[in-house]
Amino acid sequence: MNTPIRVAITGAAGQIGYSLLFRIASGAMFGPNQPVILHLIEIPDEKAMNALQGVCMELDDCAFPLLKGIVPTSDLDAGFQGVNWALLVGAVPRKAGMERKDLLGLNGRIFTGQGRAIARNAAKDVRTLVVGNPCNTNALIAMTNAAGVPARQFFAMTMLDENRAKTQLARKAGVEVTAVSNMAIWGNHSATMYPDFFNARITNRPVPDVIGHREWLEKDFIATVQQRGAAIIKARGLSSAASAANAVVDTVRNLTTPTREGDWFSVAVCSDGSYGIEKGLMFSYPVRSNGKDWSVVLDVPLNDFSKAKIAATEAELKEEKSMVADLLGK
Ligand code: NAD
Ligand code: LMR
Secondary structure, eight states: OOOOEEEEEETTTSHHHHHHHHHHHHTTTTOTTOOEEEEEEOOSOHHHHHHHHHHHHHHHHHTOTTEEEEEEESOHHHHHTTOSEEEEOOSOOOOTTOOGGGGHHHHTTHHHHHHHHHHHHSOTTOEEEEOSSSHHHHHHHHHHHSTTSOGGGEEEOOHHHHHHHHHHHHHHHTSOGGGEEOOEEEBOSSTTOEEETTTOEETTEEHHHHOOOHHIIIIIIHHHHHTHHHHHHHHHSSOOOHHHHHHHHHHHHHHHSBOOTTOOEEEEEEOOSGGGOOTTOEEEEEEEEBSSOEEEOOOOOOOHHHHHHHHHHHHHHHHHHHHTGGGOOO
């Protein structure tokens, strides 16, 4: 048996936590031969800690063979002690009528303390994936406060958007979702994100060749993906949870297993200036992994339509960055 991977999950008693922990403990994230120890972090509030205790009881009751320990805590130092992965989910979700960046005032500050605690306590190889919204800019806050932890070990989640986009394209083309590849989400996990249908492929053919309905692609498809989170909040009265947890599993799997030849996946990483994006922004790109390390795919062609969409989402991320200037570290 391998040494257990320690995984911290903040907001562990929340909606996403409830869908996520059991998937990790079952082996869905790291595979059937990889034991895990879960560090479950909640706020020091009686109701939250009671709920967390209940979740721990349910984890016990699953008798997962791969689950080698649970550390439930509201203490950040204990919570991030020795962890190899930090999944930062705990944050307030938006309500109907809000944009995700409206949460910055409420949520941004959470990620200063968590970034510092990760730097103080986590394993050297710790990789941090931010889910709590607005996730790109919260990841920027965590990353800049985590002195000494390399920027390339921080990520923000846009996989849910990629999965949403793939399903929309598959439905329109009347194919299985597995036929859709190379579905890049560029930029911010927000209403400005750009789901790049020009470079996406269906059974290895460019999407615009398979789906000739250009107006649907340029308008309906993009708007549906951009507004899917809001549509779910309107329908459920709560923000997406099971699909978000599934996207967390997909993101970590994509980062820890080699990407299929010719394909890529979407995740926000710290821009090194690739594609002319301002350095240091947490920007979603098409990314490939060799199972251990990742790189941005650099030769994706962008036409004027795509360039304009990417400029708009970059502008929003710059605006969000300026809104949290007082929370940024190094
Ligand atoms: P939720 O309200 O059900 O749960 C959040 C949990 O986090 C609560 O249990 C709360 O006590 C806890 N929490 C709050 N502050 C914390 C802190 N400082 N430390 C530790 N725990 C803390 O919310 P949810 O539905 O699970 O959503 C969580 C976040 O994920 C929201 O911000 C939501 O908008 C975001 N989200 C992002 C994506 C994405 O694709 N990036 C998708 C879905 C949801
Ligand atoms: C989503 O995309 O479902 C989440 O970011 C939740 C939200 O606020 O839309």
